[in-house]
Amino acid sequence: MTRKPESELMELADREVDDAATLGGLTSDERAKVDAVGELGELVRGHLELSADAVADAKFARAWDQIEKRIALASDAEAPTGANTETAETAGGGGGLWRRAGRWFDRYRGHVITGAVSASAVAAIALYVHAPVDEARRSGSGQPIDVRPAAYRPAELESLDTPGGVSSVFHLEEEDGRTTTVIWVTPQDQDMVEDL
Amino acid sequence: MNKPGQRASIGRDAVDDQALVAGAKAGDRDAFRTLFERYHRRAFALALGVVRNPDDALDVVQDAFVKAHRYLDKFEGTSSFYTWLYRIVMNLSIDHLRKHRRARPVELDEQQLEEQASDDSLLPKLLGGNPGRALLDKQIRARIDQALSELSDNHRSVLVMRELEGLSYEEMAQAMGCSKGTIMSRLFHARKNMQKRLVDLMDGRAAVIDGDAPADAGEASDGDDDAKPREAATAVRSR
Numbered sequence: 001m002t003r004k005p006e007s008e009l010m011e012l013a014d015r016e017v018d019d020a021a022t023l024g025g026l027t028s029d030e031r032a033k034v035d036a037v038g039e040l041g042e043l044v045r046g047h048l049e050l051s052a053d054a055v056a057d058a059k060f061a062r063a064w065d066q067i068e069k070r071i072a073l074a075s076d077a078e079a080p081t082g083a084n085t086e087t088a089e090t091a092g093g094g095g096g097l098w099r100r101a102g103r104w105f106d107r108y109r110g111h112v113i114t115g116a117v118s119a120s121a122v123a124a125i126a127l128y129v130h131a132p133v134d135e136a137r138r139s140g141s142g143q144p145i146d147v148r149p150a151a152y153r154p155a156e157l158e159s160l161d162t163p164g165g166v167s168s169v170f171h172l173e174e175e176d177g178r179t180t181t182v183i184w185v186t187p188q189d190q191d192m193v194e195d196l
Numbered sequence: 197m198n199k200p201g202q203r204a205s206i207g208r209d210a211v212d213d214q215a216l217v218a219g220a221k222a223g224d225r226d227a228f229r230t231l232f233e234r235y236h237r238r239a240f241a242l243a244l245g246v247v248r249n250p251d252d253a254l255d256v257v258q259d260a261f262v263k264a265h266r267y268l269d270k271f272e273g274t275s276s277f278y279t280w281l282y283r284i285v286m287n288l289s290i291d292h293l294r295k296h297r298r299a300r301p302v303e304l305d306e307q308q309l310e311e312q313a314s315d316d317s318l319l320p321k322l323l324g325g326n327p328g329r330a331l332l333d334k335q336i337r338a339r340i341d342q343a344l345s346e347l348s349d350n351h352r353s354v355l356v357m358r359e360l361e362g363l364s365y366e367e368m369a370q371a372m373g374c375s376k377g378t379i380m381s382r383l384f385h386a387r388k389n390m391q392k393r394l395v396d397l398m399d400g401r402a403a404v405i406d407g408d409a410p411a412d413a414g415e416a417s418d419g420d421d422d423a424k425p426r427e428a429a430t431a432v433r434s435r
Contacts, residue, residue: 010384014358016365040390041359044245046331047340048360052241055250060236063258064229070262071228 004030013037164188213277221268228268232261235278239285245356246289248345256292260285282361286353286371293349336397343393351386354379 004026011017012026013034026034161167165187172180213234219227236257243253243260263284264271271280330336344352350372357363357371365383369376 007380007384010380010387014365014383036391037387040387040394042328043330043340043394044344044355044359044390046328047337047344048241048245048356050331050337051244051250051341052237055237055240055254059254060240063236063254064232067232067258067261067265068225068229070258071265074262074266 003027006033009033010037013041214273217268217271217273217277220265228265231277235281236261238278239281242282242285242356242360243289245344245360246286246349246353247292248352252292252296253289256285256288259288263288283371286357290349290353290372293353297349330397339394339397343390346393347386347389351382351389354382355386355390358383 004022008017008022009026009030012023014037023031023034162185165185168184168186170182170184172182174180213231216227216231220231239257239260240253243256244250247253247256260281264281271277344355347355353372354368357368363371365376365379368379368383372379
C-alpha cells in the first residue's frame, strides 16, 4: 500500500478532501495522525475560547463604552462633511434633520439635562442673592430722580472786601421787576491804579 | 465551544444578524450593541490567538468594532456579519503584529522553526484523545499557551484561523493575501511545531514521518506554491 503524504493527511484532517474511501484506506498510523491533528485543533481552540471566557464582563463593558465614544466622535467629525447627505434626507422628506437632532439629543441627553439643571440652579441663586436690591428699587418711585434747585432767588451782596480799594454794592431795580447788582470799587491810591 | 468549521453564516443567527445589521445601518445603536454582545468574545479569542496579549487583543476588538460600524454601509450581506467581522479582526491583528514586530524578522524566525521541525513530523497522538479533559489541567493549558507564543506570527495566525474559525485553505489564503500553498505550508509547520513542543505531554507511542512538508514558494527556499509534497519514508519511534 502506498503511504499517504502528510500534506494529504492534513487535508483529510481539515476536510479539504472529503474522501471517505481515502479515509477508510488509511493505515492505523495514518489514521492516528489525522486524529492527532484534530486533537491538536481542539486543544488550541478550547484553550483560546477558555482564555476568552476568563475575561471579566466588566472589561468588555468598558470596551463597549470606548467603542460607543469613538463612534460618537467619528459621527461628529463626519457631520460637517455629511451636509449633502443631510440635505438629501431632508429634501426627501425622511425627517433626516429631526432624526439627526433626535440622535444628537439621545447621545447628549445626560449633558443636556445636567446643563439645564445647572443653569436653573445658577438662575435661582442669582435671584435669591439680588432680591434685596430689587426690593429697594421697588420701594422707591421707580422713576428717574427729578433734581430741582431749592429756590430761584437772585444773589444778595451787601458788602465786599476788595484789597487796595473800597467797594460798594448797589442793587438797581429795573422796570420789569428784575434786580441788577453793581459792584463799584474805588481804589485807595489813584496813582497806583494808573501805574497798573 | 464552537466546532471546527463552524460558520456564522448558517442557521437562524445569520438571519438575525442581517436584521441587526440593517438596524445598525439605520442608526439603531442597540442593534449594533447586540452584534457586539453576540460576537465580542469570539472576536477576542481570535485576536488573542494572534496577538497573544489580552490587552492588545481587547484593543484590536475595539478597533474592529469601530471600523465595522464605520464601514457598515459597505457590508453588502453576501457573507455573514461575523465572517466580515473576523476579516477585520484578523487584518487588525496582523497589522498589530507588524507594528509591534519583535526584533528578529518573522521570515528568519519561520525558516529557523521549519528547520528545527524538519526532522520530526506530525505525531499520531497527543493527549490520549481527550482534549476536553486535558484542558482542565492548568499546566497543560500553560504549555499550550507557551507553545502558541513560540510559534512565528504567520504560523500562529494560520493555525488560529483554521482551528478557531474553521476557515478553508482558500479562505485563509484570501484573508492573508498569500497562496494556498503558503497557507498549507504554514499550517503544516505550525502543527508540527506545536506537537514538538507538546510531545512530552503525550501518552502512548508516537510515529514520525521524515520531511514531508508541503512546499511553499513564499517561505521555503524552493518550489512553487502548489508544488506537490514529497513522498517520504516513515519511521516509528516509541516513548
